[in-house]
Structure formats: C-alpha cells, structure tokens
Amino acid sequence: MFQKILIANRGEIALRVLRACKELGIQTVVVHSTADADAMHVRLADESVCIGPPPSRDSYLNIHQIVAACEITGADAVHPGYGFLSENAKFADILAAHNITFIGPSGDHIRIMGDKIEAKRTAKRLGIPVVPGSDGAVTDQKEARRIAAEIGYPVIIKASAGGGGRGMKVALTEADLEVALQTASTEAGAAFGDDAVYIEKYLEKPRHIEVQVFGDGFGRGVHFGERDCSLQRRHQKVWEEASSPALNAEERARIGGICAKAIADLGYSGAGTIEFLYENGEFYFIEMNTRLQVEHPVTEAITGIDLVHEQIRVASGGGLSVKQEDIKFNGHAIECRINAEDPRTFTPSPGTITHFHTPGGLGIRVDSGVYSGYKIPPYYDSLIGKLIVHGRNRVECMMRLRRALDEFVVDGIKTTLPLFRDLVGNADIANGDYDIHWLEKYLAKEE
Incomplete structure (x- = not known):
C-alpha cells in the first residue's frame, strides 16, 4: 500500500x-x-x-x-x-x-479512449455495441453525404477530441449537412486544437446510460451496475440515478457483462465508465471516461463499496477486493449536482457563502468542500456540492430527496437548488419518464 x-x-x-x-x-x-x-x-x-x-x-x-x-x-x-x-x-x-x-489507467489506455474515433474502433473490437456511423474522421462533403445517406438522417457530427457539447452539430437533412460539418470542424479546432470530426446516427429520444467498470490490470474486470444520467443541460449532467428506471434486471446484466468482459480483455487497470445512448432496448457506445466520475456516489450507495478505496487498492497492486458475484445492488440512489449558478440561466454565481446548512438523516450524504463564510472563487467549475440520497426503492428515494432539498440551505449566492425542488415534484421525473432532451425542453417552457 x-x-x-x-x-x-x-x-x-x-x-x-x-x-x-x-x-x-x-x-x-x-x-x-x-x-x-x-x-x-x-x-x-x-x-x-x-x-x-x-x-x-x-x-x-x-x-x-x-x-x-x-x-x-x-x-x-x-x-x-x-x-x-x-x-x-x-x-x-x-x-x-x-x-x-x-x-488510474495507463497512459496508453487514456490515449485510446481520449480519441473518440479510436475509442469507437476499440469498443467495436471488444464487442461493445456502437452507434452506426463513420469508421474514422470525415474529411470532405462528398464522403459525409455518402455516410449520412447510408445510416439515415438525422445525423450528428462530433469532434474526435471533443467533449461537453463543443464541436457537436446535428444535421436533420442533407441540406443541413454542409454547414453542420464546417461548423463542428471549426469549433473542434478552436476548442481542442484538433479539427477532426466524425458522423454518427442521431438518436432522437435516447437516455444516457453509463456502466461503472473496474479492471485489475491483469485480465480481470467487473462492473458495478449502471447509472442513468439523462437529465442534462448543454450536454452537462445535473441529476444522476442508480439504477436506471428504464432498465430491467436482464438488460442490466447483459450490458454489464459486455462491459466487464471488454475491460478484462483490454487489460485495463482502475476505474472507468463506459457511456451509452439507450433507445428502444438497444445500447450504443458514446465514449469511455478513464477516471472516477462526479456521480460515483450513487453507485457506492447501491453497492456499499467505496470506489476510491478500490482505486487505491488496484493502483497499489492489490487487485480487486470483490468478484462479480460479490457485487449486489440494493435500493435506489439519486444525486443532484449543486452548482453556484443561477437556476434558470445557469450563469455562474461566485461570491461568499453566508450560511451553509446541509440536510441529514437516514440515507442522506452530502459531498462538499464549502462552509459558511467560504468565498467561491470565479476561476473554476461551479460545482459546490453533491446531494446523494438512498432509499429502499425509487419511491422512497424520491420522498427522501424532497425532504433533503427542503432542508438544504445555501445563502449569499445563487445555486441550482430551486431547480431540483421543481424537478422532484414533476410527474415525468416521478415516473422516470425522461430522455436526454427532457430538461432543456422543460427549461425552455419555463422561460
């Protein structure tokens, strides 16, 4: 150690x-x-x-x-x-x-998964289902039109080195394709220093499902179930759940098994997250994050396993502490990302926190490094804390979340707490009936 x-x-x-x-x-x-x-x-x-x-x-x-x-x-x-x-x-x-x-993983594995095109090729080779699209970077309009015609409109153009929605454009028809390709390539070059883009089938109402995986670096891999991260704005997650309300036990076991085997075959070491779009019962690989995720606490809540302990153990050569059959899923967990932002415009709100009070009680966890009197600097990400709630089932979890949000107090700055208080009372959210576009449509109606 x-x-x-x-x-x-x-x-x-x-x-x-x-x-x-x-x-x-x-x-x-x-x-x-x-x-x-x-x-x-x-x-x-x-x-x-x-x-x-x-x-x-x-x-x-x-x-x-x-x-x-x-x-x-x-x-x-x-x-x-x-x-x-x-x-x-x-x-x-x-x-x-x-x-x-x-x-964390080796530099080689970070490089492979950091290049979206190479990551997709690798995923396909490892037996992970992928979104139909180009096999590599698309360099001209003629090639783009051919690929789009093959997979069918709408299509999405993505930056190879991208993330966070930058260098990402949708073409609903062939008439949109030329501008979308040029715009995505220009944005990608400006944001990442690499203007390479690729084309994929655009799924119209998918959910964002990700599978938490671990490898020991010696050919063993396990999965810790999935998280549903479909509630997003500007391609940024704001609310995450484990397990997903959209999956059944058979689907969970199937995609988890595929991902665990892929990690083992890759010889991967440490924590990783394989992310998918999910629509009509099918999973489509988006990317793999070669690190711990912001939303890892919901997985810890339903498995009872400390993922940071596991990272340290694996990196020290101690291997994984659990086998797949040891990992059980208990109850339901939801995480809300509390940002120092206006809850409607999402404009950053740095400043001094005059009063900070976190909720408590059974099944409540708050991960935050702030305190009353703390001055939030304007230089970094606006995340100030995460509220994680666990219950025996999703209904209990939602009831507990509503209570916890009512108890949470952050004065002196604007935060996204009012948004979550609205969401927890929404019928679609209560029913688990939402996709990756739901939140932005909801916010547009509220304006």
Missing part, C-alpha cells in the same frame, strides 16, 4: 479522496492555487503545497509543479480526481518516469 498520496485536484473531489486516504491510514498531500488557500481539503490534509496563482493553467494543470510537489513531499502516488489532469496521458507517463504511481 502507498505511504503518501498527493491529491492533484480541488473542491469536493479532493476532500472525497482525502477522506478515503485517511480511512486507509495513508498520509495525504494536497496541492492548491493561491485562490484555494482556505479550502477545506487544504485545512484537513497532512501537508499542502501551493503550486501557483488562480488560473488552472498555472496551477492545477501545471504538471511540472505537481511533480515537484511529489518530490518535495515524498509522495509515492498521485490521485487526480476528475477533470484537470485526470485524463491526461502525458501526465500519467511523466509520473511513471519519476517512479510515482498514477492512480
């Missing part, structure tokens, strides 16, 4: 990893920018190192400074959390060159 882990992140995920390390008796080092000097994870860590000014490029994305912090403090491993350097293959390679363990 590791002696000392450096946590290369901030906010609630840094605190989440820190707590896991303390439970395992592992010393902790956190890095922070000058803007985060008073953050909760900095206060609670055994050691902290300031690595630069507020902008991420000068601090949390500064590989040289983070490696130097490892060497200064004697950290023998780095946990990257999510975001920032968590899916940076170069970072994983540099740590390995310095004999520091990256708590």
